[in-house]
Amino acid sequence: MSLLLQYTLIFASVLILVALGGCFSEHSGVINLGLEGIMIMGALGGALTMRYLGENSSHFVTILAVVLVSAAVGMVYSCLLAVACINFKADQTLVGTALNLLGTAGATVIVKAINTAANPDDVSSIIQYAGAKKAFTVNIGSFEFSWFMLITALLLVASYVLLYKTRFGLRLMACGEHPQAADSVGINVYKMRWAGVLISGFLGGLGGIVFITAGVSEWRFEYGVAGFGFLSLAVMIFGQWKPQRIALAALLFGFFRALGNVYTGFAFLKVMNLPSSVYNMLPYIISLIVLAFTSKNSRAPKAEGIPYDKGQR
Structure with a gap:
């Protein structure tokens, strides 16, 4: 049972962080479908930081460095979305999709190049961080507490207060509801939308490193992040773009994702003899069912996805 709770909380942490990122971006008026790509780039930055820091650095330095680098890389990568969609008014759906494809491909190429430079015979896209990962966990009896859980809880509260x-x-939410009205009272809509996208990059990049360190000590970057970026969007919609509801939705989806890791520990599930892939599919199936029944009542920010034209009234 403690293992189920542990995995539920860590997967919920990922979903909360990334869904909050999408929430900030959409409240500003920009749809961020590129969260998947932002996650993988943030994960790349954090994983490389752990690899080069190794086990010799203090736990505090490791945690601080990994969190800051992951978030910073996510923010830098999200700038591509901001420039294309805010400054050049490109289609936000297409740009987000392109960022997802570029993120996984780019991370794979970078890791292979780094591994090949260190060892010409190593052409894998794997980064190992077993030693450095120990800095993030504390054993409390049979429960493995991750400092990422605490960081997520603090950021959840901070997000609610900030919004x-x-x-x-x-002002941010005003730009997502009626940017012309916001502009008329002196709010710079472009700057607010940039802020929303950068915050989404910060949280998305952090969510990426939390995801790849959940229970494993290495990551093959060509796998991406297993659709967690899109699952986080489902959590955001189910949570009605509100931090407190997003947290509850994330716990629900995190619970079903955790079953894929621990179902063998439950006799009534083990006796069913279902393949693990069925349990891994559960959160995505649940997301389809939930959204089918709830999305028609969802109230998204009115101006999301609509490029802002200062001359339009």
């Missing part, structure tokens, strides 16, 4: 209790958050 609903600060002038910045209210």
Whole structure:
């Protein structure tokens, strides 16, 4: 049972971080379908940081460096979305899709080049970080607590406060609801949308490193992030673009994803003799069912996906 709780919380942490990233971006008026690509690039930055820091650095330095690098790489990569969609008014769906394809392919090429430079016979896209990963976990009895869980909880609270209790958050949401009205009272819509996309890159990149360190000590980057970027979008929609609801939705989806890791520990599930792939499919099946019944009642920001034209009224 503790193992189920452990995996539920860590997978929910990934979904919360990435869904919050999508939430900030869409509240500003930009649909970020490139979360999958942002995740893999953030994961690449964090994994390389762990690889080069190794086991010799203090745990605090390792945690701080990995978190900052993952978030920074995610932010830098999200700039591609911001430039294309905010400054050049490109189609946000197409740009997001392109970022997803480029992210996995780019990360694979970079890792293979690094591995080949270190060892000409190594053409894999794998990065190992077994030693450095220990900095993120603390054993509490049979439960393996991850510092990422605490970081996620803090960022969840910070996101709620930022969106609903600060002038910045209210201005950001105004740009996603009626950018012309926001502009008329002196709010710079372009800057607010840039801020929303950069925050989504920060949280998405951090979600990527949390995902690849969940239970494993190496990652093959050509696998991407197994659709967790799109699953996070489902969590965001099911959570109605509200941090507190996103957290509850993430726990639900995280629970079903965790079953794929621990189902052999439950006798009634083991006796069913279902392949592990069925359990791995559960969160995606559940997301289809949930969205089929709830998406018609969803209320997305009114101006999301619509490029802002300052001259339009």
